[in-house]
Amino acid sequence: MKTQFGILIILIISQFGFGCGSKDNSAGDSSSGGGIIKTVPVKDLGIGPISKVELGDAIDESMAAKGKELFDLKCTSCHKTDKRFVGPSLAGVTERREPEWIMNMILNPEQMVAENETAKQLMMEYTAPMANQNLTEEEARSVLEYFRTLPADQNQ
Amino acid sequence: MKKAFITLSLAALVAALPGCGNAGKKGGSSGALSGNAAERVYVAPGEHDEFYAFISGGFSGQLAVHGLPSGRLFKVIPVFSQDAEKAYGYNEETKPMLETSYGFVPWDDAHHPDLSQTKGVIDGRWCFINGNNTPRIARIDLKTFETVEIIEVPNSAGNHSSSYVTENTEYVVAGTRFGVPVPQRDMPIDEYKGNFKGALSFIKVNPETGKMNLEFQIMTPGFDYDKAHPGRGKSHGWFFFTTYNTEEANSLLEVNASQHDKDFIAAVNWKKAEEYMAQGKFKTMPARYAHNVYSEETHSATSTMMNEVKILDPAECPGLVYFLPTPKSPHGCDVDPTGEYIVGSGKLSANVTVHSFDKMLDAIANKKYDGEAYGIPILKFEDVLAGQVVQPGLGPLHTEFDADGNAYTTFFISSEVVKWKLGTWEVIDRKPTYYSVGHLMIPGGNSQKPFGKYLVAMNKITKDRYLPTGPELCQSAQLYDITGDKMVLLSDFPTVGEPHYAAGCPADLIKPNQTKIYKLEENKHPYATLKAEDARVERDGKNVHVYMTMIRSHFTPDNIEGVKTGDRVYFHVTNLEQDYDVPHGISMVGANTSELLIMPGQTETFVWEPKNVGVWPFYCTDFCSALHQEMQGYVRVSPAGSTIPLKWSLDGE
Numbered sequence A: 001m002k003t004q005f006g007i008l009i010i011l012i013i014s015q016f017g018f019g020c021g022s023k024d025n026s027a028g029d030s031s032s033g034g035g036i037i038k039t040v041p042v043k044d045l046g047i048g049p050i051s052k053v054e055l056g057d058a059i060d061e062s063m064a065a066k067g068k069e070l071f072d073l074k075c076t077s078c079h080k081t082d083k084r085f086v087g088p089s090l091a092g093v094t095e096r097r098e099p100e101w102i103m104n105m106i107l108n109p110e111q112m113v114a115e116n117e118t119a120k121q122l123m124m125e126y127t128a129p130m131a132n133q134n135l136t137e138e139e140a141r142s143v144l145e146y147f148r149t150l151p152a153d154q155n156q
Numbered sequence B: 001m002k003k004a005f006i007t008l009s010l011a012a013l014v015a016a017l018p019g020c021g022n023a024g025k026k027g028g029s030s031g032a033l034s035g036n037a038a039e040r041v042y043v044a045p046g047e048h049d050e051f052y053a054f055i056s057g058g059f060s061g062q063l064a065v066h067g068l069p070s071g072r073l074f075k076v077i078p079v080f081s082q083d084a085e086k087a088y089g090y091n092e093e094t095k096p097m098l099e100t101s102y103g104f105v106p107w108d109d110a111h112h113p114d115l116s117q118t119k120g121v122i123d124g125r126w127c128f129i130n131g132n133n134t135p136r137i138a139r140i141d142l143k144t145f146e147t148v149e150i151i152e153v154p155n156s157a158g159n160h161s162s163s164y165v166t167e168n169t170e171y172v173v174a175g176t177r178f179g180v181p182v183p184q185r186d187m188p189i190d191e192y193k194g195n196f197k198g199a200l201s202f203i204k205v206n207p208e209t210g211k212m213n214l215e216f217q218i219m220t221p222g223f224d225y226d227k228a229h230p231g232r233g234k235s236h237g238w239f240f241f242t243t244y245n246t247e248e249a250n251s252l253l254e255v256n257a258s259q260h261d262k263d264f265i266a267a268v269n270w271k272k273a274e275e276y277m278a279q280g281k282f283k284t285m286p287a288r289y290a291h292n293v294y295s296e297e298t299h300s301a302t303s304t305m306m307n308e309v310k311i312l313d314p315a316e317c318p319g320l321v322y323f324l325p326t327p328k329s330p331h332g333c334d335v336d337p338t339g340e341y342i343v344g345s346g347k348l349s350a351n352v353t354v355h356s357f358d359k360m361l362d363a364i365a366n367k368k369y370d371g372e373a374y375g376i377p378i379l380k381f382e383d384v385l386a387g388q389v390v391q392p393g394l395g396p397l398h399t400e401f402d403a404d405g406n407a408y409t410t411f412f413i414s415s416e417v418v419k420w421k422l423g424t425w426e427v428i429d430r431k432p433t434y435y436s437v438g439h440l441m442i443p444g445g446n447s448q449k450p451f452g453k454y455l456v457a458m459n460k461i462t463k464d465r466y467l468p469t470g471p472e473l474c475q476s477a478q479l480y481d482i483t484g485d486k487m488v489l490l491s492d493f494p495t496v497g498e499p500h501y502a503a504g505c506p507a508d509l510i511k512p513n514q515t516k517i518y519k520l521e522e523n524k525h526p527y528a529t530l531k532a533e534d535a536r537v538e539r540d541g542k543n544v545h546v547y548m549t550m551i552r553s554h555f556t557p558d559n560i561e562g563v564k565t566g567d568r569v570y571f572h573v574t575n576l577e578q579d580y581d582v583p584h585g586i587s588m589v590g591a592n593t594s595e596l597l598i599m600p601g602q603t604e605t606f607v608w609e610p611k612n613v614g615v616w617p618f619y620c621t622d623f624c625s626a627l628h629q630e631m632q633g634y635v636r637v638s639p640a641g642s643t644i645p646l647k648w649s650l651d652g653e
């Protein structure tokens, strides 16, 4: 809980540091003092092949089912959906990250943990690197759809 | 992106700097270049070599993969011998690869690698290699660089004149070096003459899958079939074998098999053999031989015992075999890229003899025979002779070719490579080797399309060339630049012992087809555990099966209880990684076998028989991540009669 809060603060600072955020974004929130910060003001899409993802209003159930199958096969040795394991719990991940960021993390984790601030901080926290399980873009997209069906993170 | 650009431009700079290096080579003269040998074998850090060289590991039984021009060693592929590093022949999956009709044979003497060809050109699909001692032929898949098939050769002994492939990899051919009774029986050794036989085996290769099948054997007289090569181009359809001991001596061969002025090259018309086979002219005889196949789907090998073989008798099949007299116990039997010249190097002869394929056909057409041996016509030496390279050196052994009509022959006794011209037979150049060279290899140099550029000489003796390592010295090869008129010695490089023969080709024929990981979805191993949640332990009497997974950096499960002394514990371990170059290993204290080394997506099994009560750790043996040292677990072993139930967990779950 505490560490997560710390990470968010650092994130915001580092976003300033990069100077990529425009001046008039809602960064003011961070100085508004004490309140829980839910989102990072600048859209962080991550680094990798994905620059835009269209999400449907409703969940594509068959795509999500395929995503779950892939997730169970290639990810559950490190991730659970209800608690921290080798990697973070993935409940609520679609709320804390942009869809593009999630797909880039799945498809391009080496560069993400080396160069993307959010991923870097995660790596510091979890010490083990996120594995590249060689999913195709289509497969990563279906895993993202599955993530949308997960409940919000209870601990957040 | 940016990084890649910088690396690229740096590479371009580096490539450009030596300047004369590349440009000069095309020029054909060599004198000015002989000073920059170091530069010509230097492959900058991170850069790749231009050629693969597959150098047989001789009496190690393995096949070594080197790069040229650097000579760097990339991998030793286990073929005929157990290899603890890779668990080959130790894990349950690969033990069947080493089964034979004599039982489990964990070693062989690997001699002659040859690469698959399409239309006479190396195609980079498979590498074949022979086991000399317990006759076998292996196929290595060059997508995975793993041995995927081994077939035993019955009725053979000293499987030396093998394994050579025909122009479209129709057959891989194996001739016996030792004459033996066929079928084997209890008989006096000195009744060898006329009774022992020499089997020439034609193993058909499936053009799609590469799978081998012993199609037929030609049962020739009991001479020693030493070396072989297929015809190519116009001589495609023929196969040539050198013979020695046409005396059929059975003792003190160094004297008694050196009596005849000439031995033979046996010319076998295998297209004719196919016709005889189709006509049913074969006899079927019982023969036990193992056929071992590794499946990429189950990551496991199976061994099948075969029980018969089809035999063609040349005395009953006119036109199948002819003998070409060739001076003095010929060893090397090499066919030039055009298919016209058949080079026979008489070990004890002062000259290198070259036969003409056209003249041979002519002599056959005109039935110009000089008698026969066991019903096989002997042609007249003068009628088939194309020419001789006169006194080029002492102890000629093997010849390979470049694309410009030159031949390169090794001389064992005078320790040198001699370059000579096909057709004029004149010697162009000679360079010493250090020392006592056996085979040589030019990439593609035994095919229709030699790629040239380099020549690798494989030496039998190194003496003072390297820092000494006790009585047993370094094994060694030497690299020569052959782009100029004169050969230039570029480097010495150490090899696995002994570097017997080699095959080479441009890296581009192999590199793009590499398997990088095994896909979990395609894993059909009967004991695979594809998801961590399916990890479990099952008891079946005294056998305990651990279905285990591994990923950076933990095993599931990593705590196991309920195992008892006297149990036989099978660890079936699946590596759940799906990224390139993330293998994990595993071993258990006191296991009477090797570690496992498991590639991403693969399942392997080792057996542990706990002997003592206690809590015993296992761990990952391949440094896999920053938390590799944490990749460990425990098995609790209770006394034989204990009632502790089977229990397994990871992090308490």
Ligand SMILES: [Cu+2]
Binding pocket: B552, B553, B583, B584, B585, B620, B621, B622, B623, B624, B625, B628, B631
């Ligand atoms: Cu490991």
